[in-house]
Each structure stands twice: as C-alpha cells, then as structure tokens.
Amino acid sequence: MATESEPRTVEYRSTCPVCRSLDLLGDKWTLLIMRDVLFFERKTFADFSTSSERIPTNLLSSRLKKLVACGLLKRHQYHDKPARYEYLPTAMGEKLRPVLDIIKQFGEENLKGGR
C-alpha cells in the first residue's frame, strides 16, 4: 500500500513563472483531471473516465502518469490482489485550487452561451 512520488520531468521553455506553469498545465486535459480531483473528489481511473468530457483512456493514462511524475498527484495502492490504485492530490496539487477557482470564475462570467 505504497504512496508513490516521482521527480519532476517537465522541460521548461523559459524562467518566466507564467510560462513554467503553462509548461506543466497548458493543455486541454491536465487541469480537467485536477478539477475532478479537487472539486469532485474523483480518485480512480474509472472515476475520471466518467467525466462528462469523456477523456480518451490513452490520454487519461498518460496525463495521470505526468501528474504523478511532476508532483501534483500521488498514486496510492488501496487494494491488493487485484492491485487497485487511487490518485490523491499532493500538497503542491492542492495549491491548484485557487488557480481552478479563478479559471472557473472566468468561464462563468464570460463563456455562458449555449453548447
């Protein structure tokens, strides 16, 4: 029942802190998974697969690996035989909560129209 944490593996384009954050978070899925973890308490691969945005399972798998590798999530084995894992936010992952809050607010105020 180990909790894993791996070293960060992101190549940064510059020393700008905005740019570095985007190197880590700047794609369409990474912050959605963090939204699921932090706002909806989703934890397992199956949980994330049920999100209404229907992330393809190959992308979900690669993004979860990246999020563990860069220290935003930790993978925890909660069941033995068969092995079952859940993904929990690290202390650094928790720090994305205000980032997601303000992104949510921007969306609510500016992107309300029909689908």
Add this chain to the structure above:
Amino acid sequence: MATESEPRTVEYRSTCPVCRSLDLLGDKWTLLIMRDVLFFERKTFADFSTSSERIPTNLLSSRLKKLVACGLLKRHQYHDKPARYEYLPTAMGEKLRPVLDIIKQFGEENLKGGR
C-alpha cells in the same frame, strides 16, 4: 483604422466553466500571448516574436487569429500604406489579468528550479 471583433468560434466540450475556459485557453501559447499583452504591453506581431519563448511564427499567426475570433484581443490598424496592425486586449481579455496573476504566483511558489 478599424478595430475588428469577430464572433466566438470555439467548440465547447461541456457546460463546465472550468472546461470552457480550458477550451479557449488550454494550450501552451494562448495564455503566453495574453501575458505579453497584459503584463509586458507587447502589441505587434514583431513584439510577440521577440518573447524569450520564441513562438514559431505560424503558431503565433494562428493564435492571434483565434484570440481575435474568440473576443480576447481586437486587431487595430495603426498605419496605412503599408498597413500595420496592433493587437489590443478587449474588456474580456482584460479579465484574464487575475487568471494570469494566480498562474504566475503558482509558478513562482512551486516551479523555481534551474532551467
């Protein structure tokens, strides 16, 4: 010397405001251009080309078009013969300032290591 504004052209994956914001902003370049506009007062294609992240010119061109189309930037012709354009933030674009502030803060606090 017209100021252009076009209708939004983004396909949204869901009604979630976090997801909608990421549909608009969730790539490695879009928010960097908005950083240049809002934090560094860069305005022209040449200005943006000089950023230290060295955005490829074809991507810069497509992202500027997208930012105008979705209402975050407006294109303004400031010189005639030859025609010269600058890109200015709209009222909606200005609302990204607190989003960028908190992304910057996250980077400063968590992603400080060597390049």
